[in-house]
Amino acid sequence: MSFGGLYWSLPWLLLLLPLVLLPWWRHKQEHVVAWSRFVPVDPLSRIIGLLFKILASIAIAGLVFAFAGPYLPEKEVERIGEGAEIVLLLDRSRSMDDPFAGSVETVQVGLVTPATDKSKRRMAGRFLNEFIQRRPDDRFGFVLFSSEAFDLLPLTYSKGAILATVNASMLGKGLSDTNITKALVKAAKLFEGETYRGARIVLLVSDGGSSELDLATQERIINLYKKQSLTIYWIYLRSRKGMTLDVHAGDSPLWVDLPERHLHAFFKSSKLPYRAFEADTLEDFSKALDDINEQQYQTLVVTEIISKEDKRQSFFVLALLALFALLLSQLYTVWGVRQAHG
Amino acid sequence: MNRHFNALNRSYLRACLLGFSALFSALAIWVPPIDKEVDVMDVMFVIDITQSMNVADMRYQLEAVNRIMWSTEMVHDVVQEMDCGSHVGLAIFSQHRSLVLINPVEVCKNYDVLVQMLAHIDGPMAWELSSEVSKALFSVIKNAHKIKPIPSIVFLTDGHESPPLHETIRPKFTGTPGVVSGLLVGVGGDDLLPIPKRNKQGDVLGVWDVKDVLHQDVYVSSRFNMLGADKRVAKTEHLSSQKRAHLRALAGIVGMGYISDVQKVQTLINAIKKEATTHPQIIKYSLAPWFSFGALLLLIVAYYPAISRKKRV
16 A cells, blocks of 8 residues: 555554654643642743654654555666567477487387486477576567467566476477467567567477468468567477478488478568577587577667565664654653652 | 652653663664565466366356356466465366476466466367366376476366266376375366367357267277166266266375365365475564564553553552
8 A cells, every 4th residue: 555655564554643642642740730820931841841742753653654564666667688588489299209300319118207308398498498597688478389379478577487487398298289380470479569679589499390381371470570570590400310491402302391391481581580590409409599699689678676675764763763862861851850859 | 758759660661661662663673584484385276178167157256157267267366365485387287188387486476477377278278179187187296296396286177077987997096195285176066067169269169969079988988898888877978067076086096185166265275275285485584563563562651641640649
């Protein structure tokens, strides 16, 4: 609750504020005096008396305010940082459960344990985890996709949230097929309605392409990506040894019509900012991430949250000062009474 | 003479009260927060998003809602009430397994993220039409072991197995009951109701018909000699109610609690607190409120008019 420009954690305690009137209560300790003229007129002591009542009220008010827990709520401030806004598209299809094409280890069925599990998805997750931690200013979003796509995590600064989402994607088995087009659309939509803060990247990590690449879809993707000024990075985890995204002379005829080649050709022809990294091995994958890490340090507007600020202290200091003055005067009174009755 | 003593005593008393009040205020300012242990929980909420969960036989805040909606709203309300320092993860269940969307994250710092993610959870996220509750629960428990620290599971489901299970041939739980603690939250009423059929976009395309679904488990269907015995069973698998007995039995197998007919969030929170594994976490605890309370109390006594009146002769 807000009151007096501050927020209060226990606002109902402010109901104790009328206690400030206590010192002003008639103490009735004076004796009946037959004639008022017997009472000496002493304006100075009257002023001093008033002053101490005010001080007592201040002390009580200070403590009541401090007790009610005043604070300034957390607030957002913008600063200029370096980095990018990145939406991660991590393929959750079944094929991602296989090891890297270039890996020499063969995984025996039934012997897959977390320790020896070299599945592409788990490896990718582990390295993405590291990548995220290396980039302090970046804002991350996450799209989960297999045959369908879900914009699971909107762009967030919470490193805890993005890491927990990436780590979650390393659990369990893959879902079904790879359908990148739906995921690409969802990724672009995460930027809709966001103010432009700096470099915007869609980082796709997958081992397959898309079978639904008709012209209408292509146009839709191009428009969306242009409108949101998105750059596409595709870390392609090769599923067939020796296969490249670019067509080469002497290629196996089986590779010609692969969805990943279609997608690559589309990205290249789209005139969208695009770069593909082909990873056969874990080293390739981590090198691709290093490359992206180095390239993407542009000016970025970063929103930071300044955490809630406790404002109790100043009220305590105020109360303490008033109390100190009151205490001194009271000690003087004790001394005076002693002198009088000693 | 007595009166003189009173005057002196009174001055002394007030000086003492003021002195201690000042001392307490000073302590409130300069004593740093101390470490305090609080019990926090790590909870993984698993929401059943299979077709039977589309039956709208639940009530949330006087409104009739389907079982998925009720579950997400309930989880939302529980998350809102959880103490800072507790961790919450989210998972969905379809086919015969769970899909973890986010590993447990601290609730206060990631409240917005959790709420946004919850808002996304709905039927169309299901990747298959089948709904094998037992297997899914076992897979959740298996996955929980891979998360550090191991979270407690809160599994919201109607217990509707599709295809149905055979009375004696059931999926085996290979883990140790109770190692992963948790609670099964039964969703859905007792009446057998038609199940809305939803497509990938979430649109309702009528209801599931008696001919659309398997009424016997796959094993029996494939064995002719066992078929006869089961033939007399009424075909009700296209309808859905909460399978209380099944859920209670499942909870017993995996060593978890079971609760159903939850009306209030607090009931669910209490049930989770009872079942979930808690672990101590150190938080900074400020003593300032206690000191300020003491200082204020002393000050009130010092200026309370009755002191003077009582001593009056």
